[in-house]
Amino acid sequence: MQPIEIKPGIFYIGVNDEKTELFDGLWPIKNEGVSYNSYLIKDDKTAVIELSKDVTTADYFNKLKAVVDPASIDYVIINHMEPDHTGAMEEMRRLNPRVTLVGTEKTKAMLAGFYGITDNIRVVNEGETINLGSHTLEFYSTPNVHWPETMMTYERSQKILFSCDGFGGFGKLGDGIFDDNCQKLGWYEQEAIRYFSNIVVSFSKPVLMAIAKLIHLHIDIVAPSHGVIWRKDPQRIIQLYEQWSKYREAAQPGITLLVGSVYHFTEKMALAVEDGIKKTEIKMNKFNVSTTNISYMLPSLISMHGVAIGAPTYEGRLYPIMTQVLDMAAFKHLSDKKAIYFGSFGWGGGALRQLNEKMETMKWDLTDSLEFIGRPTAETLQRGRELGEKFARLMLEK
Numbered sequence: 001m002q003p004i005e006i007k008p009g010i011f012y013i014g015v016n017d018e019k020t021e022l023f024d025g026l027w028p029i030k031n032e033g034v035s036y037n038s039y040l041i042k043d044d045k046t047a048v049i050e051l052s053k054d055v056t057t058a059d060y061f062n063k064l065k066a067v068v069d070p071a072s073i074d075y076v077i078i079n080h081m082e083p084d085h086t087g088a089m090e091e092m093r094r095l096n097p098r099v100t101l102v103g104t105e106k107t108k109a110m111l112a113g114f115y116g117i118t119d120n121i122r123v124v125n126e127g128e129t130i131n132l133g134s135h136t137l138e139f140y141s142t143p144n145v146h147w148p149e150t151m152m153t154y155e156r157s158q159k160i161l162f163s164c165d166g167f168g169g170f171g172k173l174g175d176g177i178f179d180d181n182c183q184k185l186g187w188y189e190q191e192a193i194r195y196f197s198n199i200v201v202s203f204s205k206p207v208l209m210a211i212a213k214l215i216h217l218h219i220d221i222v223a224p225s226h227g228v229i230w231r232k233d234p235q236r237i238i239q240l241y242e243q244w245s246k247y248r249e250a251a252q253p254g255i256t257l258l259v260g261s262v263y264h265f266t267e268k269m270a271l272a273v274e275d276g277i278k279k280t281e282i283k284m285n286k287f288n289v290s291t292t293n294i295s296y297m298l299p300s301l302i303s304m305h306g307v308a309i310g311a312p313t314y315e316g317r318l319y320p321i322m323t324q325v326l327d328m329a330a331f332k333h334l335s336d337k338k339a340i341y342f343g344s345f346g347w348g349g350g351a352l353r354q355l356n357e358k359m360e361t362m363k364w365d366l367t368d369s370l371e372f373i374g375r376p377t378a379e380t381l382q383r384g385r386e387l388g389e390k391f392a393r394l395m396l397e398k
Contacts, residue, residue, distance in 0.1 A: 001175060003040070003067050006221065007158040009135060011040040012229065013048075013063045015056045016172035023084075023170070027198045027295045032191060033172030036060070036084060037225050039162060040067055041155065044133030047075040049153055049162045050225050054087030061091065070095040075122075075130065077137065078103035079164035080150045081110040085225060089115050102130065104141060106149035124151075140213060142166060144206035146199060152214070159220040166210060167237045169195045169227030180232035188228045190299070192237065195226065196244050197298035201332050204245035211242055247302040248336045253395045254283035254304035256297065260290050260311040260319045265344035265375050270310040272381040273342060276388025277308070282396055289321050294328045301329055306395040307337050307364070308388065309355065313345035313371075318354045326358055335363040340391045342370040342384060367394065 004012040014037035021030040036052040038060065046068055052060040064070060073096055078086060081103070092099065093115075101111060102122045111117040124130070124139045131137075136156040143150060145166045153162040169192030176182035200207060222230040222237055230237045243250050255277055261267035270286075277284050285300040289311070301307065309326075311319035339359065343351050352371055359366045370387050372380045 001173070003063055004177060006039070006223070006229065006231075007160065009042050010155065010158060010160065011042070011067050012177055012223075013038045013040050013060070013067065014173070014177075015052050015059045015063060017053060017056055018172060019055050020053075024199070027170075027194075028293050029170055032170050034170050034226055035173045037223065037227075037229070038064075039223060040064065041132055041135050041137075042068060043135050045074040045131075046072055047077055047130070047132055047137065048073055048092075049077040050079055050085050050164070051076065051088040051092060053084040057088045057091050060088050061095075072096075073099050074132075075100050075102050077153050077162070078107050078111075079153060079162060080147060080225065081107055081114060082147060082165075083114070085164075086114065089117070093117065102139075104149050104151050110149055129156075140210075142206070142210040142213070144203045145210050146203045146206075152210070154217055154219075159218050161214065161217065161219045161222050161234075163222055163224045165200065165225055166207065167222050167230070167241055168192070168224035171227055173228070177229050178232070179228050179230045179236070182228055185228070189240065192227060192240065193244060193299040193303070194295060196241065197302050197332070198295050200241075201244070201247070201298070201302055201334070204247070207241055207245045211238060211245075244302060247334075251305040252283060252303055253306070254285070254300075255306040255308055255392060255395060256300040256304050257284055257286040257308045258289050258297065258310065258322065258325060259286065260288070260322045262312055262314065262319070263344075266310050266312045266342070269342050269344070269370070269372070269376045269381065269384045272376070272384035273308060273310065273388035276385035276390070277392045279385075279389045280392040280396060282392045284392075289325050294325050297325060298328070298332065298334075301334055301337075305338060306391060307339040308391060309339055309341045310343060311341075311351060312343045313349050313351040316348065316350035318351040318358075319343070323354075323358075326362065330358075330362045337362075337364045338395065339364050339366050340368045340370075340387060341366060342387060344372055344374060344376070346374065367391065
């Protein structure tokens, strides 16, 4: 993909990463990929906003050189220091030792720690500007969206918000990099909520603070560091991020059905619980925790209020993989959920006891449970159907 002129003198020079299998070493992107969006403003002065990860450095500079000689760049705007944004920094400095690096005070300290860079750094404060000629950059501190040094950059003449990790998403980009010319916008929106739930959800309050800070700006384009560039409906992705950040209040009356099983006994009960849920019209997402990465469960967990947990007792405790899923939900601060539990045990229980302790810590309300020994009987399966339907109707009442 060649550089794309977004607006007069403003170019997209981002690259796709199809090599990395786990974003942040945690979240699977082998099939989806991810883009590292970088932008070039060519004017009396030339500025690059964001760079790329080290594994894409060669591709990145090939694209950059198609528009401008790296040695002629005056500024590199560092919205965020994370290495998927700054991995190409050392090569940039090798090609252009005089370039001025622009960021927050905390960025300055991180440049020394990450790359040993202590010179040619310009610290910018809230509302400060840099004039490039016909383009003016204005800087907004947005700490903890999602690192403490993060800022966003607004280009005044074309009303473009370079929003860093805010309003971003997973998924490599094709030739259609905009919301109005990509062929699968719905898929990119799903990858945006997966990105939000995997990367940003712990920082929901700072996201809302950033949105409130930026509300006075006239934004024609939202240009994030990952994912689609929003020019037809830039408010769409801002509104989605606001909605996702308010998940405690805005969660849908839906159910995330999480299932783990050893000898298919709990799995059989899960089918019965599912049948009960389906007697209502409530939305439900079902996941096998043994075969599905938690990355794909988190979007459902933040957007739906109910959670049905199906897992057996294993060595006197809750099935370990289910424990890992719930631990990640707790790690991401996903509180204020209603839940039910069902599961099989062999010679003795233990899963429910541990789960009750976990629910208290997570601030989840365990409304009902069903434990059974060994294989579920016809009578027990009927109780499972009733459990599922009762829970679904409780969620619909909410």
